[in-house]
Amino acid sequence: MITALPQTTPRDAIQAAFDAQRKHAPQMALTTAEQRIERIKRIQSWITTHETDIQRVMYDDFRKPSAEVMLGELMAVHAEIKHIIKNLRQWMLPQRLPTPLSLVGTKSHIRHEPKGNVLIIAPWNYPFSLMIKPLVSAIAAGNVVILKPSEMTPHTANLVREMIAELFPANEVTVFEGDAAVSTALLELPFNHIFFTGSPAVGRIVMAAAAKHLTSVTLELGGKSPAIVDETANIKETAGRLAWGKCINNGQTCIAPDYLLVHRSVKEPLIQAMRETLTAMYSPDGKPIEQSDSYARIVNSKHFERVKGLLDDAVQQGATVAFGGNTNEADNFMEPTLLENVTDEMRVMQEEIFGPVLPVLTYENLDDALRTVNSREKPLALYIHSRSRQNTQYILDRTSAGDTVINDTLLQFGNVELPFGGVNNSGLGKSNGFFSFQEFSNQRGVMQREFGTMKFIYPPYTDKVKKL
Numbered sequence: 001m002i003t004a005l006p007q008t009t010p011r012d013a014i015q016a017a018f019d020a021q022r023k024h025a026p027q028m029a030l031t032t033a034e035q036r037i038e039r040i041k042r043i044q045s046w047i048t049t050h051e052t053d054i055q056r057v058m059y060d061d062f063r064k065p066s067a068e069v070m071l072g073e074l075m076a077v078h079a080e081i082k083h084i085i086k087n088l089r090q091w092m093l094p095q096r097l098p099t100p101l102s103l104v105g106t107k108s109h110i111r112h113e114p115k116g117n118v119l120i121i122a123p124w125n126y127p128f129s130l131m132i133k134p135l136v137s138a139i140a141a142g143n144v145v146i147l148k149p150s151e152m153t154p155h156t157a158n159l160v161r162e163m164i165a166e167l168f169p170a171n172e173v174t175v176f177e178g179d180a181a182v183s184t185a186l187l188e189l190p191f192n193h194i195f196f197t198g199s200p201a202v203g204r205i206v207m208a209a210a211a212k213h214l215t216s217v218t219l220e221l222g223g224k225s226p227a228i229v230d231e232t233a234n235i236k237e238t239a240g241r242l243a244w245g246k247c248i249n250n251g252q253t254c255i256a257p258d259y260l261l262v263h264r265s266v267k268e269p270l271i272q273a274m275r276e277t278l279t280a281m282y283s284p285d286g287k288p289i290e291q292s293d294s295y296a297r298i299v300n301s302k303h304f305e306r307v308k309g310l311l312d313d314a315v316q317q318g319a320t321v322a323f324g325g326n327t328n329e330a331d332n333f334m335e336p337t338l339l340e341n342v343t344d345e346m347r348v349m350q351e352e353i354f355g356p357v358l359p360v361l362t363y364e365n366l367d368d369a370l371r372t373v374n375s376r377e378k379p380l381a382l383y384i385h386s387r388s389r390q391n392t393q394y395i396l397d398r399t400s401a402g403d404t405v406i407n408d409t410l411l412q413f414g415n416v417e418l419p420f421g422g423v424n425n426s427g428l429g430k431s432n433g434f435f436s437f438q439e440f441s442n443q444r445g446v447m448q449r450e451f452g453t454m455k456f457i458y459p460p461y462t463d464k465v466k467k468l
């Protein structure tokens with residue numbers, strides 16, 4: 001339910017900030033690559049000097065291990081910043097295009113111009129990188145920006161607000177903290193672009209609001225990302241890659257493998273290898289996983305109840321726990337949990353899990369596995385674990401997904417050269433590197449006549465023109 005707007009962010013304050021930014025947008029549009037890079041470098045050096053603060057707030061929000069802050073948050077932001085600094089001058093140059101013979105005497109190019117006023121709405125699961133990565137791209141493209149962090153990670157949201165207030169005048173970049181009520185108020189305004197990261201359900205709300213102003217949107221959404229493990233996969237390596245991809249950030253990663261489709265002949269060895277690898281990761285000294293300092297928590301009690309509900313319902317309907325299963329409600333703690341004997345009808349196979357529970361389904365024939373994948377919405381990620389080129393190609397040719405990694409998980413987010421994002425229910429538009437720069441830019445086509453005039457096409461039309 002949408003609550004009332006908090007006193008601290010009345011609608012007037014939002015409108016005033018928007019108006020001030022709209023007024024300033026034309027000046028931002030005139031900034032050079034050097035001026036934009038200077039702004040981005042402010043963010044870069046702030047992050048470097050505040051690394052421990054960033055780690056602390058995310059620990060306070062959901063006990064995110066400091067190593068995971070470095071791996072999942074700061075490495076991604078630093079990589080994006082370095083890539084922009086290296087390439088922005090080039091991206092801002094007019095992109096020359098070929099001219100067809102029929103248009104001889106003209107020349108054409110694409111000019112990337114800023115969209116103008118942009119709104120970035122972020123989720124809680126990677127509360128720093130999913131706010132700051134799009135921000136640096138929006139600045140690179142020459143926009144003014146309003147940021148709306150998630151209310152579920154208030155410590156991080158607060159730190160981001162302090163950082164932005166320190167680094168930018170409010171008419172360039174500003175932050176509005178708050179919940180859906182604040183988002184709703186922001187979404188009423190005629191932004192030139194909205195970059196939203198979150199659930200497909202809220203993505204629909206954002207797109208409907210954007211439609212009122214014909215505002216363009218980038219929607220980075222989620223869903224159920226499958227991982228297929230065929231009979232040729234290297235089981236030991238696959239177990240490690242899946243365990244890490246599933247359990248980093250406690251399974252609260254948009255591209256985490258949501259469920260496994262494993263060839264029947266390798267199911268038992270895979271489950272055994274995953275038991276061993278999970279134990280080695282989170283209980284190397286035999287202590288309970290709950291005591292591991294490498295394991296985050298579910299973000300809050302509401303989400304804990306939701307994930308536990310998925311697990312309990314599945315078990316009640318006949319699923320069996322092959323590893324883990326222990327929980328501690330007081331601490332929003334849930335062990336990494338492998339589930340067997342799962343059926344399509346169970347809620348755990350109908351909703352995005354977004355927690356440390358991994359259903360293991362089996363298949364006999366690859367076409368059956370593909371039917372399971374294709375009977376659902378197109379996923380944000382599809383993982384293939386196989387040493388067979390033929391099987392890999394067969395799967396790629398017969399499925400669709402935002403991104404695919406073959407023989408690993410999550411790494412697609414780390415390569416700034418790869419377009420990152422979903423397709424249909426898992427998202428619209430792509431981010432990372434140049435793809436983000438493009439999302440925040442209008443690709444304006446510019447044609448210039450240099451000589452000649454096409455008088456022969458003017459009326460009265462001759463037979464020659466009529467036969468063109």
Ligand code: NAD
Binds near residue numbers: 220221422
């Ligand atoms: P969410 O959709 O609940 O919230 C995202 C943002 O939208 C928050 O800032 C929230 O305050 C705001 N919001 C919530 N309700 C709203 C409403 N009715 N109107 C307007 N704004 C509203 O998502 P979440 O729980 O923060 O994040 C989890 C989801 O995000 C998962 O589905 C996950 O897969 C997805 N996700 C996707 C990516 C990606 O890059 N594709 C990355 C991270 C998370």
